[in-house]
Amino acid sequence: MNRLTTSWGAFELARFPEDPRETLRAWDAADEYLLRQLKGTESSAPVDLSGDVVIVGDRWGALTASIAPHSPLQITDSFLGRQATLANLARNGIDAGDVRLLSARDVPPERIDVLLVRVPKSLALLEDQLHRLAPAVHADTVVIGVGMVSEIHTSTLKLFERIIGPTRTSLAVKKARLIFCTPDPALERTPSPWPLRYALPDDVGVVAGRPVTNHAGIFCAERLDIGTRFFLRHLPSGTGPQRVVDLGCGNGVVGTAAALANPETEVLFVDESFSAVASAEATYRENVTTDAKAEFVVGDGLSGIPDGSVDLVLNNPPFHSHRATTDTTARRMFGGARRVLRPGGELWVIGNRHLGYHVRLRRLFGNCEVVASDAKFVVLKAVRT
Structure with missing residues (x-):
């Protein structure tokens, strides 16, 4: 303070x-x-x-x-x-x-x-x-x-x-x-061009070619960012009832992919951006027509989610706070994920290789596995023991 x-x-x-x-x-x-x-x-x-x-x-x-x-x-x-x-x-x-x-x-x-x-x-x-x-x-x-x-x-x-x-x-x-x-009353007042919709590329698994809704201000609103694109290719597969959290959901494409891959999945979309959660809900509603359940929450990460109530957390944490580079948000997201996961539950994280998330995850969970990587990104998995 x-x-x-x-x-x-x-x-x-x-x-x-x-x-x-x-x-x-x-x-x-x-x-x-x-x-x-x-x-x-x-x-x-x-x-x-x-x-x-x-x-x-x-x-x-x-x-x-x-x-x-x-x-x-x-x-x-x-x-x-x-x-x-x-x-x-x-x-x-x-x-x-x-x-x-x-x-x-x-x-x-x-x-x-x-x-x-x-x-x-x-x-x-x-x-x-x-x-x-x-x-x-x-x-x-x-x-x-x-x-x-x-x-x-x-x-x-x-x-x-x-x-x-x-x-x-x-x-x-x-x-x-x-x-x-200086306001000019003579200017024509036109509606906002947002939200923007586009179709996902063909190489992103179960959501390939599907429409995505993006309100203004969300990360990479005009196209699918390359990190999420890589993440979508390597998401975990599961069957049976699962409670999954798309943490920092953005336009909701990751959580939507989880719901499409497993109709018994219940997805909780969470973001601190009002526009992101609105985007996620629009994306999900347009693509998921089964009886799958979903919840959409604008909030402070996983605060308010009961301990040990989640099977899987999917996360692409931000590493900027406005102009400042910081890992504060990622630290809180990882800690929150460990708290809400059931024993055996998993946190899957996509991040830039240079951020070194594996070090913090091993310290917090006692384990961390590299699921996939390329020259820029790495997908990590940590299990709640």
Whole structure:
């Protein structure tokens, strides 16, 4: 936990879930830059926050906590980001009722007077968000985007320009930059092109040629990523009743493959992204027409899943948290898998070879087997003894 000190006040902030080994802060220079801009600078007046304020993509709640007295509406695709916001509001004595929380899949607000956009890593997610929010923007709406310099590209600015109106950027401060966009009421408000659907390639086993639905913002939304492609070729085969978890499910193609391979499989799709779980459910519903059972959960990994209740966990863990490279998420996923697996249950993991997941799995499970590998990826199996 660290203290963010601004002209709005001082706030104790932490990421979620808290990890004493984690050194990453719950805010960065982009958050600080935007908060200074809202308060006013030598060259600009303070932004009037008395109207309907919407914050999009606040990563850990630093922006929402800072301007909570103005009752902002926060829109996020991240369950962890939402939980971080709630936790940070509580630790700073701010009533959660002072803010409104929506997911990226919820119906957007009807009016926006101030729109604050934390530029996401995914250009597709930004495109979808701007399309969905544009009808609520009017000529006098203040629109400010923010991000680190490495996150803002010409393509980013073109999206603001094409969907909202004329756009310019600020000077960089501490490697952060602001985006100022003036709404143009004359622009045609077109629907979002998302979600995107495509057919899987012919070399991925039981799901070959099947359609996949991808909402904006999920990993490799425009094509099947090569890691998942390799994983699909080497999934375990099983018969009889099984409870399987597609952990970090993305568009759900791995869990769908498990259900198609064994009609007696009950699959639990889990992801911290609201858009990912929506994608997984759409993919599964379109492809699995048997009486197989499935559950779709937006949440914090395997928390809430009973101990010893699962036969198989399939996992392609992320190794980035926004711009930072970290194995924190993988560590928690592996630990959660060991807890929820029954004795003899298996965790199957796909990962880049250089990440060395086998070391952590052997330490945690006492065993680890290489199922398949190529020059870039490795499929590992660990058994709960």
